[in-house]
């Protein structure tokens with residue numbers, strides 16, 4: 232392969248997917264300033280599954296389990312996985328359904344509704360809060376925090392991002408203090424009594440685990456609701472098909488549909504790795520210490536694997552779908568997320584006759600590093 236294509240990170244991005252599609256057609260691995268970006272499916276999978284050549288320890292800040300490698304990662308990952316089993320996820324379903332039903336029922340019919348602000352965000356915050364046992368009156372603070380976190384991430388200003396992260400940590404630490412020494416009644420107090428390698432988790436470790444369950448993922452869930460609802464509002468045939476699936480209570484097909492829609496328009500764009508040695512990826516020589524972004528959004532639209540990337544075909548595309556990653560860091564929250572998205576779809580579709588795009592306001596795309604939509608105005612019928 233010749234010189235890598237350069238990604239111009241300063242340009243405006245109407246729909247970043249078309250930029251990635253064009254770049255991926257030219258090269259498997261592109262350059263973005265001093266970093267590399269893997270765009271094709273084969274190279275993203277190769278790097279994500281080779282944790283020896285591509286470490287997740289990309290900054291000085293330890294994130295559990297995200298930034299760990301090898302046996303260290305496996306030990307903490309086992310802790311995290313215990314909280315996210317199918318059985319535990321199933322126990323959360325009635326609470327999520329209650330939140331979804333209340334949110335949809337409270338929305339007006341026949342006028343414009345903001346999908347992310349009025350559906351996705353409250354649903355993400357309330358579902359997470361009941362799962363973790365956090366008080367309902369924290370909702371306002373969490374929503375404000377999500378807004379500031381998004382703005383800080385978008386600004387690319389590391390000090391601002393660190394300040395917002397610190398605010399979140401303080402919120403969690405205060406909550407842990409109120410639970411210390413009390414009986415185990417929820418996931419948060421369970422973590423206070425949980426162990427890794429035969430000793431209790433430290434406060435710092437618990438804060439880090441909770442940060443990684445909530446900080447990025449509250450936003451991802453809200454954004455995913457936006458992507459799926461926008462897709463249904465603008466693809467009437469698929470909305471009709473989904474209404475049939477909801478009427479038939481076909482849970483597996485609904486979850487598969489949600490995952491396929493997120494493949495076509497993956498809002499969780501990328502994760503970072505650092506090369507532990509010089510390594511050739513997709514014809515490019517990545518030097519030891521250089522950073523590589525795994526661009527899930529681009530890989531999920533690779534025609535070499537998916538043919539026409541915009542063709543909605545859950546059963547054909549499920550096996551290669553990378554929305555939740557691959558390799559040792561594959562998302563432990565997949566089952567929880569798919570349950571939450573399915574339940575939201577069941578309640579949204581079951582409690583409405585139709586979802587239309589708003590006639591008076593266009594949907595607006597997110598800007599990197601976040602994908603999907605910033606605004607999805609709809610009308611519920």
Ligand code: HEM
Pocket residue numbers: 279287295296297298308311443444445448451452455499502503527553554555556557559560561562563564565567568
């Ligand atoms: C739409 C929602 C979500 C998407 C698209 C998503 C996507 C991903 C992806 C692509 C990865 C791989 C990261 C990598 O390889 O570096 C990942 C990892 C992770 N996700 Fe998710 N995720 C979502 C929701 C959740 C939820 C709800 C939770 C927890 C409750 C969660 C917890 C995590 C954690 C802890 C990791 C790191 C795992 C490790 O390093 O071993 N995610 N997620």
